Amino acid sequence: MNSFSEVFEEVKKYCVEVGNIGNAPMKTWIGALQPVELNESNASFRVQTEFQKKIIEQSYGNLLNEAFRTILGFPVRITIKAENEHDEDTHKETSGITKNEELERSYEFAEYDYTFDTFIEGRSNEFALAACKAVAKNCSSGEYSLDYNPLFIYGPSGLGKTHLITAIANEIRKNRPSCNIVYITSETFGNDLINALNTKVISDFHEKYRTADILLIDDIQFFAHKERMQEEFFNTFYKLHSEGKQIVITSDKPPKELVTLEERLRTRFEGGLIADISVPDFETRIAIIKRKAELLDLNIPGEVAEFMANRLKSNIRQLEGAVKKLKALKHLAGSSPSISMAQSVIRDILTDNQPIPITVEKIISEVATVYGVSPEDIRSNKRSSQISTARKVAIYVVRDITQMPLAAIGQEFGGRDHSTIVYAINNISDALKKDANLNTLVSDIIKNIKDKGRM
Secondary structure (H helix, E strand, O other), rough: OHHHHHHHHHHHHHHHOOOOOOHHHHOHHHHEEEEEEEOOOOEEEEEEHHHHHHHHHHHHHHHHHHHHHHHHHHOOEEEEEEOOOOOOOOOOOOOHHHHHHHHHHHHOOOOOOOOOOOOOOOOOOOOHHHHHHHHHHHHHHOOOOOOOEEEEEOOOOOOOOHHHHHHHHHHHHHHHOOOOHHHHEHHHHHHHHHHHHHHHHHHHHHHHHHOOOOEEEOOOHHHHHHHHHHHHHHHHHHHHHHOOOEEEEEOOHHHHHHOOOOOOHHHHHHHOEEEEOOOOHHHHHHHHHHHHHHHHHOOOOOOHHHHHHHHHHHHHHHHHHHHHHHHHHHHHHOOOOOOHHHHHHHHHHHOOOOOOOOOOHHHHHHHHHHHOOHHHHHHHHOOHHHHHHHHHHHHHHHHHOOOOOOHHHHHHHOOOHHHHHHHHHHHHHHHHOOOOOOOHHHEEEEEHHHHHHHH
């Protein structure tokens, strides 16, 4: 093989034979790649639109990398440039690596203080919040109540426990600067103990922890199976508690379920006030998104906030991360947050064991493949019978799977108005009742899309 074109022909054969790529997606996507240059480290292509580039990179990037490595016997970096893309001076290379790094940097420092003002109250956390505020108020005035000592807050990771105990520390520090506040994680406590034992200055360790006016310790469950740490913490707990000093503890489980901790620790935890934090409801998630956006000076449209709240349900930390990434994407893209932008953010945030969000792009691509048209055709104003039917089916499937607001769906389909989207959905809905073949076809499309989302 002497030319890039010859190599690419072999790559395409590999994609068909090994990657099981069908004729339609092969022609629509991989076939759209125009070879530009091949050298020892890089294979560069050109496509007509940024949309093509995005789909090829997301859906076929790994397969293309594998194909080139197999055909050539060594790996190459694949870069794709769209003809309507800005110059390299203003845009990053298409590999996405540099852009992603910039994205990470741009939201990494977009932080805010953990205070009671920045904590969003809902039914899932209102008792824990009230208890923390009471502790902060009492300690700020130098009064310690046995009713709240110790305060034990528990709940799954990412729901705001760390935010709350940090807020306690910040509130007390603001109102009573002289107060000796010791706020640590269980890991820090353990590391301090190990260092003290190694250097034989255990007295310094005792001085740090046993003279605290308020001790706040995060993630106590990590003391499991660490007998010496439990022993030291028990003695620290006993001294502080007997002197009336405030202790606040967080854990992922209630005391009775911390079976790997000593019984004497569990009983003392149970002797105070226990407050739980559970998964926030939809309204609270919306409020969290809006508040975090406000703190980051970001305006998120209502439909985008609802879309995010519907998909990120179990972890406040994910919601916060999504808002930060959305701000970064807004900065990079130079446009207001949209449903498509939120989809990209959520796809990056979700962990590997969670379903990959089904995007509008994926749905349109699937429908386009089935009907033998291009995604651009579906978004266009072309009115041929085949394209028009494919467009209405795509609109119907998007609504069925994503439950996006109708106005947002209209924007995804070339800025179509509300009435057009309603007509398309109703038209297909009526047709499904009368046409068994269409019913089967649409059902298969929905099933295929959902199955791919679970992969």
